[in-house]
Amino acid sequence: MTDDRSARPALDRIRVGSAPDSWGVWFPDDPRQVPWERFLDEVSEAGYTWIELGPYGYLPTDPARLTDEVGRRGLKVSAGTVFTSLHRGPSVWDSTWAHVSDVAELTRAMGARHLVVIPSFWRDDKTAEIIEDAELTTEQWGNLARGMERLGHEVRERYGLDIVVHPHADTHIDTREHVERFLDATDSGLVSLCLDTGHYAYCGGDSVRLIEDFGERIGYLHLKQVDPEILADVVKNGIPFGPAVQRGVMCEPPAGVPALEPVLTAAQRLGVDLFAIVEQDMYPCPPDRPLPIAVRTRRFLRSCGA
Template sequence: MRRLRLGSCPDSWGVWYADDPRQTPWPRFLDELVTAGYHWLELGPYGYLPTDPARLADELAARGLRCAAGTVGGVGGPHKDFPAVLAETRRVAGLTRAAGGRDVVFVPVPGYRDDATGGYREAAELSTDQWRDLLANTTTLGRMLAEEYGMSLRFHPHADYQVEYQSQVERLLDGTDPRFVSLCLDTGHLAYRRADVLGLIRQYPDRVGYVHLKQMDPALAARAAAEDWAFGQAVRLGVSVAPPSGAPEVPAVLKALEDLDAELFVVVEQDMYPVDFDVPLPIATRTRRYLEETGDFG
């Protein structure tokens, strides 16, 4: 039985924010998602797609699209203004559930760097008290989603946030309740920080609940680390690449995910912000074809 479901998301069309004139307009994104051959999508930043549940459902149904997950972002990590984080998570969960999704991907942005200027907003390491708050609040978020919405929290490690390196990901997983918190395994962000993606899958097989499939140019990632670029600067210089031209190796990742024998969404992401509107569709089409030839998707 095929257990992996392939989808994509607004990020692969250059969308990082709810509203930005440099981003692909949402009707074009939905139309091109279908043209590229995808049937599942992650909703992306809240407010980019229609937030009226009935209208969103109509727009997706008209194109034969189905919702894999909603995305929480823009409110920082759970160690910060937790009431704001909780409110935004509820808002996203309500729309996602109405659209038929079962997962909420928590993306802790903005992080400690400014993507535009490269400047540091805050320390790159959390204090002991901040780690305590992060772990407790993340479990609280997951419990709330499970008990109030019947949904699952998928925490997304992110470059330039304080959960980005492998040791930090392990600390997050070891310190949160496995009943309520699992990982959005973003293969690209982890590779960007030289994590052992396959090792994480083997070490935490029951905590991989969702996947962002992404690759990075290893040489550019190494240069970004050496020259202290912010992640947004690295993206503008092309660090995020289309499979199979980067790291980690896609066939090995897909094989490891298939071996988990779990139902998982594998959502393609290629960071391209900002990007010309005509660029994403051919890349998305080629990527979908390559992945379907390489993996066993249902």
Template sequence: MVAKIGIGPDSWGVWFPDEPGQVQWQDFLDQVVAAGYEWIEAGPFGYLPTDPTVIRDELNSRGLNIIATTVMDGHLENPDDWPRIEKRTLEAGEFGASMDAKYLVLIDDVYLDLHSGERICSSALENDSWNRLIDSVNRVATITKEKFGIPLTIHPNAETHIETESHLELILEQTDPDLVSLCVDTGHLAYTGGDPVSFIRNHHNRVSYLHLKDIDGQILEDVRTNNLPMVRATEMGVFREPPGGLVDFKELADVLNDIGYGGWATVEQDMYKPALDVPFAIAKRTREYLKEVGMG
């Protein structure tokens, strides 16, 4: 079996719904098609038009489909953030259901500011705070399933409270497998010291979705040596296109074949404010490379 390969706005440096200098959504869709993809993630809620009629016509005219919507709108352990998280879950869930999305991806908010790299809150949670995080995950999962019939998948992200293999293992232990699965991001897991290929092999029964990116090992070493935030690391190119980085994509393709993975995998070449002529070439090369290694 092979994965169904998509790509997201993140591969064009889109981190926010609206930011000066980022690629216009129409150009993003056109370049996705030209690079050889048929599936996309919606990206930050509001980047693509949220009127289902408008975006459906735009997608249909290009032969594109949406894999997932994303919620990354608050710290899951913070009760004060819950109203915002719930509101965005309802918005993203309704939009995803109207687009026949396969997943809703939940990401905890960052503890270092995405613009400045300055600290927002502690990087570690006490037991009570972690338990509140788990409660929020379960509440979001219940909403997405009961209201929209969309599975929830948890995405590990560097500089959040769900970033390491140990965090993901706790998520697996403390959540209902009928409600919560994992979206393993190969780059973010490697960035935080994990082995994404082994993790997928060992926990494949709870892995429903993948984000694909590679890591430049030398840049990562410099980032760790100098204690740099992820926004600076991204500007330096720590997230790189495959192959040649820390993630063995040929081994990953073998593992996916061994476990019979036939789900979706989204290319996410994390960049921040790249030159507008850079992302397309990377997206096209990555699509061809994934075909070469038999991933999809």
């Protein structure tokens, strides 16, 4: 009898990592989050090599100190993360760039090449307050597209980084329809996607199909799954993303959807090197919960060939 795993093609173009999000970290400073030292210790213990910076200010922002802290744990940084509201037009550029430049400078100093760009929420992820309309106007779509192109150009010219825009629940880039509209409106040479399998499934999307249809625009992956039963209740009752996470809508693989092995196989077929960073939204969570999940998740991804 042969081991089915031996017949699977090695996913040699996929570089697996994890992120502070998988340790319940959503904010630079929050008493319900684990200290950054513990995150670094445990992500290394779980068997990961690559990490993201997470919310700017959670990990040390001094490049020399952070280089020492990650290096002695055998870790490397794949990306930084920024938050934007570029659909609001040119008036927000200066404040956006002040935030982006700080993160980009640290990201470059850590040897990473990507900035994950998360659009602003229309519904607050902590308070569930409705901030603005869930649908953009034609003018706002234009602002968003031109703003992201400008961001992609400036980040590449000044810092040598590529932006990867993250479709995300409770933002204006969420469903297949909105993702397609965004891709059609932006220059493929300046703007790529960070496909988050959990968020895309949360919003009704098919990750494998998106990879097959828009493979040239996929620059980065976040790996997570959703619990379909909890998601059905979230959709039925219009529950905001933050409370949905507290209900456990983002679950430990392989218990949820989408199945990650077909996603990784589709990504491998693109023939390019891609980061696949595990992010299981768990804010807030007990401090002893993340490590066992991270260990099991890393073992599961190895069973998939990653």
